[in-house]
Amino acid sequence: MPWRDGTGPPWWHGKFRGCGYRLTASRQAILDVLSKTSKHLSAEDIYLKVHKIYPAIGLTTVYRTLELLVQTGMVFKFDFGDGKARYELSEGPRSIGHHHHLVCTGCGRIVDYTDFIDDEIELLNQTEKGLSKKYNFKITNHLIQFYGLCYRCQNIK
Amino acid sequence: MPWRDGTGPPWWHGKFRGCGYRLTASRQAILDVLSKTSKHLSAEDIYLKVHKIYPAIGLTTVYRTLELLVQTGMVFKFDFGDGKARYELSEGPRSIGHHHHLVCTGCGRIVDYTDFIDDEIELLNQTEKGLSKKYNFKITNHLIQFYGLCYRCQNIK
DNA sequence: TTTATTAATGATAATGATTGTCATTAACAT
DNA sequence: ATGTTAATGACAATCATTATCATTAATAAA
Numbered sequence: 001m002p003w004r005d006g007t008g009p010p011w012w013h014g015k016f017r018g019c020g021y022r023l024t025a026s027r028q029a030i031l032d033v034l035s036k037t038s039k040h041l042s043a044e045d046i047y048l049k050v051h052k053i054y055p056a057i058g059l060t061t062v063y064r065t066l067e068l069l070v071q072t073g074m075v076f077k078f079d080f081g082d083g084k085a086r087y088e089l090s091e092g093p094r095s096i097g098h099h100h101h102l103v104c105t106g107c108g109r110i111v112d113y114t115d116f117i118d119d120e121i122e123l124l125n126q127t128e129k130g131l132s133k134k135y136n137f138k139i140t141n142h143l144i145q146f147y148g149l150c151y152r153c154q155n156i157k
Numbered sequence: 158m159p160w161r162d163g164t165g166p167p168w169w170h171g172k173f174r175g176c177g178y179r180l181t182a183s184r185q186a187i188l189d190v191l192s193k194t195s196k197h198l199s200a201e202d203i204y205l206k207v208h209k210i211y212p213a214i215g216l217t218t219v220y221r222t223l224e225l226l227v228q229t230g231m232v233f234k235f236d237f238g239d240g241k242a243r244y245e246l247s248e249g250p251r252s253i254g255h256h257h258h259l260v261c262t263g264c265g266r267i268v269d270y271t272d273f274i275d276d277e278i279e280l281l282n283q284t285e286k287g288l289s290k291k292y293n294f295k296i297t298n299h300l301i302q303f304y305g306l307c308y309r310c311q312n313i314k
Numbered sequence: 315t316t317t318a319t320t321a322a323t324g325a326t327a328a329t330g331a332t333t334g335t336c337a338t339t340a341a342c343a344t
Numbered sequence: 345a346t347g348t349t350a351a352t353g354a355c356a357a358t359c360a361t362t363a364t365c366a367t368t369a370a371t372a373a374a
Contacts, residue, residue: 022321022370043360058324063361065322071262079236083332084360102294105228111292116284123280127273131303135268137259139305146288148296179341179350200331215353220332222351240361241331 015074029054030065031074031089040078040086040110073140082108093121093141100144106153120144172231186211187222188231188246197235197243197267230297239265250278250298257301263310277301 012031016023033049034041041049047062066087069075076090080103091097100120102111128139169188173180190206191198198206204219223244226232233247237260248254257277259268285296 020321024322024370026323056324060325060362061323077238079238081234081236102288102292102296104294105297111294113288113292115291116287119280120284123276127277128303130273131259131270132305134272135259135270136308136311137261137268137303137305138311139259139303140262141304143300143302143304145300146285146294146296147298147300148289148294151293154293154295177350181341181351183352213353217333217354218352224333 012074015072019072021068021072025054026050026057026061027065027068029057030062030069034075034087034089038112040080040088042084042086044084046087076141076143078143080108080110081105090141093124100146102146102148104150104153105147106149106156109150109152111150169231172229176229178225178229182211183207183214183218184222184225186214187219187226191232191244191246195269197237197245199241199243201241203244233298233300235300237265237267238262247298250281257303259303259305261307261310262304263306263313266307266309268307 016027029050030046032053033046037049039045043062043066044059046066047057047059050057050062066075066077070077070087073092074090076088078086078088078101080086080101089097098121099112099114099117102113104110124142124144128142131137132139173184186207187203189210190203194206196202200219200223201216203223204214204216207214207219223232223234227234227244230249231247233245235243235245235258237243237258246254255278256269256271256274259270261267281299281301285299288294289296
């Protein structure tokens with residue numbers, strides 16, 4: 001399956017049909033928005049962006065589509081503790097764009113990092129294997145976040 | 158500082174005074190409940206349990222106390238994707254009770270695991286050190302969750 | 315191609331966890 | 345013992361997310 005190699009249709013085209021879902025304009029628009037950002041968008045952020053391109057869309061559809069995308073593993077849903085969920089396109093824990101987060105508990109700032117990812121991934125693979133066997137889980141993804149204070153919040157009294 | 162060694166007052170007594178907070182009956186009751194469970198309680202779960210011992214307490218106070226406990230690092234707030242936050246007493250990522258979670262995306266079942274923790278922790282320490290330096294973050298905690306399907310959900314069509 | 319089937323959609327209302335308000339109470343420093 | 349002020353509880357308000365339901369449109373069937 002072509003994964004964003006620039007040739008042919010976007011990598012997600014086949015994903016829907018295969019599962020019996022329809023590839024609609026709304027869904028394409030949402031995937032488009034997600035694939036063109038590196039930000040951590042909330043459902044409403046996504047709604048607003050999609051709305052510019054495709055004004056007919058409703059917020060409900062955004063929520064519904066995101067749920068579907070999360071279920072099929074195409075999108076990962078994050079919680080950074082600010083009361084709304086954030087969504088990122090997920091090409092799986094082994095993909096190139098995969099990263100983890102550093103979360104400032106003072107101001108909510110989020111830093112994506114890919115440093116150290118290689119070592120982490122290797123260990124995580126092992127852990128995954130062990131956990132899968134012991135608990136009979138079929139593991140599909142993982143979430144790693146570090147919490148702390150960013151340089152700014154360290155210096156605020 | 159005594160950390161639940163069984164002698165003297167509960168380990169958290171000093172935590173409050175030191176920060177200028179008052180150690181009230183509500184707060185003690187909430188900490189008591191949290192320290193006596195290994196479940197992943199929501200704010201309402203906690204409210205109901207505390208209410209039995211200390212019926213005067215209000216739900217608002219539970220939320221406020223939990224927020225305080227999270228801020229001071231005594232409690233960790235989790236999101237397992239079911240719409241409500243869960244709280245666990247945190248003695249920090251190096252403590253004995255520290256564990257990570259396996260989350261079933263099918264039914265929401267949560268498995269705590271401590272297996273592999275030692276290797277994980279060692280790598281996480283290194284990563285933490287590297288990240289701290291590079292991004293100038295003062296890291297205080299981390300969150301690790303694996304997502305997948307439990308044995309039951311794997312066999313449901 | 316036309317038509318039938320049914321998933322997908324949008325508008326709107328409903329839900330429910332969490333937060334804000336404010337008068338009252340109680341910890342604890344003095 | 346008393347004053348200061350943080351903490352509390354009842355209640356209202358907020359706001360992200362979900363449910364409802366009539367309508368539309370993507371795909372299969374003819």
